[in-house]
Amino acid sequence: MKTLKKITFILIGFFIIGAIISLKKLSNEVETAFEIINKKSQNTYINGDIIFQTSESEQCxxxxxxxxSKFSHCGIIFIENGKTYVYEAVQPVKMTLLNEWINNGKNNRYVVKRLENADKILTESILKKMKSYGKTLNDKDYDLYFEWSDEKIxxxxxxxxxxxxxANIELCKTKKLSDFNLKHPVVQTILKQRYGTKIPYxxxxxxxxxxxxxxxxxxxFDNY
Structure with a gap:
């Protein structure tokens, strides 16, 4: 009986060790996969591309x-010193490595869109202006109230x-807050938390x- 118990404990030990090794291997494989994605993206994505994902929170x-929409977050891709970043407005506005940004989204799913004829329109001088303006917003606080000012973003x-x-390009027309579906209970909860009774429609x-x-x-690119 004692011999059987010893064998059982030994087998369990081997199983645990094997599981730990497998988890470490999986973790390394995931990390390697993200590194590959980031390297490939340097050839696939270009400055000015816009990337979309779904984040998980009550606000999202x-x-x-x-x-x-299925999307709740987006950013703009900038390539600096050979690395691909997503310039995003979180808390605060910052540059995030692409692989980290992807990992922050739900199920690592995302979509990348590009200005049509970007190779002709987004010239070196235009991109310089875009990045220069973007830098004026760096480290700004995230705007929980969605106000149309540069104080928070x-x-x-x-x-x-x-x-x-x-680039003097309006990607789309602006809307008013009242143009969206504000009647849903989840939306109403957020609105009341943020504005009380003074909702800026x-x-x-x-x-x-x-x-x-x-x-x-x-x-x-689209892996949804």
Missing amino acids: EAVKIATN YCSELVWKIYKEG NEIVIAPSQLYDSNLLITV
């Missing part, structure tokens, strides 16, 4: 419902304004869905 769910506002101020707004639907953009 409200954004998806209000805008009737939210994700789709950042992308829209970089194109408008840097006439505030100018740009949502990720508006950028995604822009007829000026074409899809270059």
Whole structure:
């Protein structure tokens, strides 16, 4: 009986060790996969590409419902010193390595869109202006109230304004807050948390869905 127990414990030990090794191997494989994605993207994606994903939070769910879209977050791709970044408005506005940004989204799924004829329109001087304007917003606080000012910035506002101020391109028409689906209970909860009874229905707004639907953009990657 004692011999059987010893054998059992030994087998369990081997199983645990094997599981740990497998998990480490899987972790290394995932890390390697992201490195490959980042390296490939340097050839696949270009400065000015716009990237979309779904994040998981109560606010993100409200954004998806209000805008009737599967996307709740977006950013603009900039390549610096051979590395691919997503310039995004979170807390605060910052540059995030592409593989990290992908990992922050739901199920690592995302879509990349590009300005049609970007190779002709987004010249070196235009991209310089876009990046220069973008830098003026770096480290700005995230705008929880979605106000149309540069004091604080939210994700789709950042992308829209970089194109408008840097390239004089309006990717889509702006809307008012009242143009979105605000009646859903999840959306109502967020609105009441943020504004109380003073909801700014006439505030100018740009949502990720508006950028995604822009007829000026074409899809270059989609794993949804």
